[in-house]
Amino acid sequence: MKKQIFFLTTLLLLAGATFFLASSKNQDIRSKAAVSMVDLTLSASPNRITLDSGNYDVSVSVLANANTYKVSAVELVMTYDANVFTPVSITGSTFLSTVLATGSAANGIAKITLGSGTSPKTGSGILAVLKLKHNNTSGSGVIKVDSTTKVAGMDSSDNVLSTSILGTAGSVTVTAVNVEPPVTSTSTPTPIIAKTTNLNLKLKFQGINKKPSAGSTMDVLVKVAANNIDEKITSVFTVGDDGVWSGTAGFNLATGSAYTVYIKGPKHIQKKICINKPTEDYAGTYHCDVGKISLIKGNNSLDFSGITLLAGDLPTQDGVVNSYDTSLVRNNLGKSDSANLTLGDLNLDGIIDSQDYSMIINSLSIRLDEE
Numbered sequence: 523m524k525k526q527i528f529f530l531t532t533l534l535l536l537a538g539a540t541f542f543l544a545s546s547k548n549q550d551i552r553s554k555a556a557v558s559m560v561d562l563t564l565s566a567s568p569n570r571i572t573l574d575s576g577n578y579d580v581s582v583s584v585l586a587n588a589n590t591y592k593v594s595a596v597e598l599v600m601t602y603d604a605n606v607f608t609p610v611s612i613t614g615s616t617f618l619s620t621v622l623a624t625g626s627a628a629n630g631i632a633k634i635t636l637g638s639g640t641s642p643k644t645g646s647g648i649l650a651v652l653k654l655k656h657n658n659t660s661g662s663g664v665i666k667v668d669s670t671t672k673v674a675g676m677d678s679s680d681n682v683l684s685t686s687i688l689g690t691a692g693s694v695t696v697t698a699v700n701v702e703p704p705v706t707s708t709s710t711p712t713p714i715i716a717k718t719t720n721l722n723l724k725l726k727f728q729g730i731n732k733k734p735s736a737g738s739t740m741d742v743l744v745k746v747a748a749n750n751i752d753e754k755i756t757s758v759f760t761v762g763d764d765g766v767w768s769g770t771a772g773f774n775l776a777t778g779s780a781y782t783v784y785i786k787g788p789k790h791i792q793k794k795i796c797i798n799k800p801t802e803d804y805a806g807t808y809h810c811d812v813g814k815i816s817l818i819k820g821n822n823s824l825d826f827s828g829i830t831l832l833a834g835d836l837p838t839q840d841g842v843v844n845s846y847d848t849s850l851v852r853n854n855l856g857k858s859d860s861a862n863l864t865l866g867d868l869n870l871d872g873i874i875d876s877q878d879y880s881m882i883i884n885s886l887s888i889r890l891d892e893e
C-alpha cells in the first residue's frame with residue numbers, strides 16, 4: 523500500500539498536479555467495485571491479418587473512458603503475444619498529451635506513462651497507440667491492457683484518490699486467416715481465401731414433401747448480410763427421403779449475432795430469414811424484419827426446414843413473379859421433356875401440370891424477392 527501511494531504521489535507530481543498536496547486531507551479511498559472507474563478498452567486496425575498477403579502492420583488504439591472521474595496520469599502497461607507480434611512503437615495520443623515516461627515495447631510488454639498537464643482530463647478519448655507487426659507465421663494473437671496499469675486522478679467532487687482508479691482492462695484479438703496455396707496451372711492462379719464460416723443449411727421447398735422423382739440436387743443462392751456485409755454464394759443442395767434439402771455455404775465472417783440470411787432456389791422467390799430456426803403456421807407466411815442470426819467461426823447448423831420456400835420466379839430469374847413465369851407453366855401443361863421440366867416443373871414430379879400451375883398462380887400475389 524505504501525508503495526502504491528508513493529507511486530501515485532510521484533505520478534501526480536510529475537503530472538504537475540500540485541493540487542494533490544493541497545487537497546490531500548480530502549483523500550477518499552474508494553472501493554474499486556463501487557462505481558465504473560476509468561475504463562481502458564482496445565481496438566485493433568486491422569483486426570484480421572491474411573497470411574502471405576504482405577500486409578502485417580497492426581495498430582492497437584487504447585480508448586480511455588473516465589466515466590465520472592478526472593484523470594491526471596496513467597502508467598499504461600500492455601501485453602501482447604510475443605510469438606505472434608514484433609513491437610514497433612507505443613506512443614501517447616490526444617487524451618493525455620504529456621509524456622511522463624517514454625514508451626517502450628519488448629518481450630511481450632509495452633509501457634508508457636502519460637499525464638494530463640495542469641488540469642485533469644474528463645470524458646473519453648484515445649490514450650495511446652501500440653503499433654505491432656504480425657510475424658506471418660503464427661496464428662491469432664491477443665493484446666491486453668495489463669491489470670498492473672495504474673490510473674491516477676480525482677472523483678467528481680475533486681477528491682484526489684490514493685488508489686489506482688483503473689476500471690475495465692480491455693483486450694483485443696487479431697485473427698490470422700490463411701490463403702490457400704496458389705494452384706499450379708497454365709491459367710492465372712487465383713488465390714482463394716479459406717472459408718472460415720460454414721452454414722450447414724436445411725431447406726424446404728414448396729410442393730416437395732418427400733424425395734422427388736425428377737431431381738435430387740438443386741443450385742441454391744445463399745446470401746448473408748449484416749452491417750457492411752453482403753456476401754452471396756450458390757451452393758448445391760441434395761434432398762433426403764423426407765423432402766428436406768441439405769447443403770453447405772462457406773463464407774468468411776466474423777462471429778456475430780445480427781446476421782440475416784437470404785435463400786433463393788432456382789425456381790423460387792427469395793426469402794429473408796432472421797433467426798436460426800424459423801417456423802410458421804401456414805406454408806410461406808414467415809416474414810421478418812431485423813436479422814438476429816448467430817454465426818460463429820467453423821460450422822453453424824441453420825435449420826430452415828420449418829418454413830416453406832415458395833416457387834414462382836422461374837429461369838431465367840429476374841426477382842419478379844409475372845406473366846413470363848406463369849406462361850412457362852401454362853403454355854407447357856402436360857409436357858414432360860427435360861428441357862421444359864427444367865423450367866416449369868416446380869414440385870419435381872416429372873410433369874408440368876395443374877399442381878405446378880396452382881403454385882405459380884398463388885405466388886403472383888407475392889411477386890417480389892424479399893430484400
Ligand SMILES: [Ca+2]
Pocket residue numbers: 834835836838839840841842843844846847
Ligand atoms: Ca421471373
Ligand SMILES: [Ca+2]
Pocket residue numbers: 866867868869870871872873874875877878
Ligand atoms: Ca410438376
